[in-house]
Amino acid sequence: MITSKSRPYAGLTHQLTVSLLSSVIPYFIISLTLPAGQGAWPLFVTASASFFAVLIGSSILRNVTRYPGVETSLYFIPSFSLTYVSLLLIFAMARIPYSRPQIIGSFICAVIFYYVAIVGSMRREKPRIAVVPVGDYQPLLREDYADWHILSSPDTPLNSAIAVAANLWADLPDEWERRLADFALQGIPVYHSKHLVESLTGRVELEHLSENTFGTLSPISAYMALKRAIDTVMALIMLIVLLPLLLILMIVIRFNSPGPAIFRQERMGHRGEPFTLYKFRTMTNAPPSKDQRDAAMTKDSDNRITSIGHFLRHSRIDELPQLVNVLKGEMSWIGPRPEAMILSQWYEQEIPFYRYRHIVRPGITGWAQVSQGHVVEVTDVTSKLHYDFYYIKNYSLWIDILIVIRTIRTMLTGFGAK
Known part of the structure; x- marks a missing residue:
């Protein structure tokens, strides 16, 4: 595609x-x-x-x-x-x-x-893609990647279009179905418009639970096992290599503000099982809040963030203690970010299909993080979930490698940090 x-x-x-x-x-x-x-x-x-x-x-x-x-x-x-x-x-x-x-x-x-x-x-021009104007095809036209050519009738010429997009779930008239079959027989690619939008945006809309390439809701078990082995080996190596740095950071955090160096929080994990997530503490050690949901949210310009906490969040170094979570099998290097239990329970009540994101292990970094950044409000989380679903649907070594490369860019630029 x-x-x-x-x-x-x-x-x-x-x-x-x-x-x-x-x-x-x-x-x-x-x-x-x-x-x-x-x-x-x-x-x-x-x-x-x-x-x-x-x-x-x-x-x-x-x-x-x-x-x-x-x-x-x-x-x-x-x-x-x-x-x-x-x-x-x-x-x-x-x-x-x-x-x-x-x-x-x-x-x-x-x-x-x-x-x-x-x-x-x-130097090449945008690819020209013909569009069948039946059903919900308008989302395609909002993407500026291609030069969209509307076919007003089945007899309209393609005018150098290299592919055809059509809403294959719509009730297509017989003449359009025959015409699409002709395109396929002529070797002209015919794409389902919804899948084409997913390919151009990196998001899966929440109309229904979306199967992967193999026609199942479950990710490929063989790759999950391989990924778990790679996660363990890499986490062990990184912990050994970074141990001196981790100890130095713990001392600096303790001297920077009162409280423990490691922040612990219960998060929603793989298959909906809760676990304790570890991070370097980046906020002041405030007493428990009555509004636990509000306290779990990190807001823009949050005044609870310490002076060194800004640097740790910007560079994502505050996530390094989660190597322990990876070793314990609670997390992966790459996957949907785990949410605090109070937030996860709130999102499950407000957003259909939210629990499906727990089908894979949560990650230190993920497709939504490198594409959208940190969000907490329900409207933004719904958008974030579109990215999570896209990752699960395209769960593979290649998208993981892409996320690794983008994460390096994120660490250097601070994209999406709060």
């Missing part, structure tokens, strides 16, 4: 070609400067590994740019950075001799090749 702007052609042939050129060009340049018989083997090993680094980076880029709001020009460098950093970690942990110039050279080549492809694709 056509979803992202400025997306260059990224078929397998293109990926293999870029991977080969990115590894071979620096290999030959560097090999000419090496003394005879010195460093040839590490250079060859690094060139071979960089071929796969570019290939995997291309695959990541191809898969994450199919999600809405993702422009290739913003994600090709993070995609290759992710694979090259992983490659360096493998070399370091396995103590494999490697060529640093080859790593740098192949990374630069990959970036240059994709930059050229992206600049070329940006």
